[in-house]
Amino acid sequence: MQIACGETSHYFCVLVLKRKKRKEKRMEGTEQWKNQLEQWKNQLEPWKNQATQWLNQGIEYSHQIPPTQLYAALAVLLFTTLFFLLIRLFKRAKSDTIVLTGLSGSGKTVLFYQLRDGSSHQGTVTSMEPNEGLFVLHSETTKKGKIRPVHLVDVPGHSRLRPKLDEFLPQAAGIVFVVDALEFLPNCRAASEYLYDILTKASVVKKKIPVLIVCNKTDKVTAHTKEFIRKQMEKEVDKLRASRSSVSEADIANDYTLGIPGEAFSFSHCDNKVTVAEASGLTGVTNQVEQFIREHVKA
Numbered sequence: 001m002q003i004a005c006g007e008t009s010h011y012f013c014v015l016v017l018k019r020k021k022r023k024e025k026r027m028e029g030t031e032q033w034k035n036q037l038e039q040w041k042n043q044l045e046p047w048k049n050q051a052t053q054w055l056n057q058g059i060e061y062s063h064q065i066p067p068t069q070l071y072a073a074l075a076v077l078l079f080t081t082l083f084f085l086l087i088r089l090f091k092r093a094k095s096d097t098i099v100l101t102g103l104s105g106s107g108k109t110v111l112f113y114q115l116r117d118g119s120s121h122q123g124t125v126t127s128m129e130p131n132e133g134l135f136v137l138h139s140e141t142t143k144k145g146k147i148r149p150v151h152l153v154d155v156p157g158h159s160r161l162r163p164k165l166d167e168f169l170p171q172a173a174g175i176v177f178v179v180d181a182l183e184f185l186p187n188c189r190a191a192s193e194y195l196y197d198i199l200t201k202a203s204v205v206k207k208k209i210p211v212l213i214v215c216n217k218t219d220k221v222t223a224h225t226k227e228f229i230r231k232q233m234e235k236e237v238d239k240l241r242a243s244r245s246s247v248s249e250a251d252i253a254n255d256y257t258l259g260i261p262g263e264a265f266s267f268s269h270c271d272n273k274v275t276v277a278e279a280s281g282l283t284g285v286t287n288q289v290e291q292f293i294r295e296h297v298k299a
Helices: 002-064 067-092 108-117 159-171 184-199 202-207 226-244 287-296
Strands: 097-102 131-135 150-154 172-180 211-216 274-278
Touching: 097 108, 097 159, 097 184, 108 131, 108 150, 108 172, 108 287, 159 172, 159 184, 159 202, 172 184, 172 287, 184 202, 184 211, 184 226, 211 226, 211 287, 226 274, 274 287
Parallel strands: 097 150, 097 172, 172 211, 211 274
Antiparallel strands: 131 150
16 A cells, blocks of 8 residues: 555655646746847837837928828828729729510520520520620639629510610610521511610610620521621611601600711721621520620620
């Protein structure tokens, strides 16, 4: 029993010594931190004195400036700050809406689904209500990093439903006007009239909303080229320009005229940028449309 007690006593002695050493180490570490903080405090003291000196000099200098100059300087500072804040707000508020429109049967809705889902949904029927969605383009879903979604609106092309277009144009960053390249000639006049109406709308002209004329269904062998379609539409718009110029000013009070007087019309004469591209909604060839979208709705 005496041996056991001796061993127990030795164990407790060792335990006490270990605790004492740990306590001494903690106290030593605390003391080191105190010394380090005191050293930093001493190093910062000259900077504190210098800052106080500069502040006092600034206050003294401000008292020497005439009040008018001081107010002018403050006004400039305030104006500059507000200016940069407005720029930041404007950049944030920039529209993310792309309007998709054109005659019925041109393939707008198929194009909409290709851009959103990467699928034609096996063709669609004529839309009677706008298709609308906020999404990242399907071709961008595999890209890394944060990508800005696009608000894409497919506006019905039926003449009775076109007034819905006016609901979305004021917020549009761009307009995609879809043309059936396969059945273009029978619809050339109607498509040109619809495009003319869009290009002369005050909301489009004032904001200089860019327009992309998309020649859809170009995967078909008998489809017309974009150069042919552009030239034919320019000719039709030129005819419309001449015929509508005879209408009384009261009837076209809300419209703008197109082109340069005395010259044959060209899309290059428009205040807003008008370009032509090719696509195939059914086969998923939409890269030129996507490029236009991302040019005006930055990712």
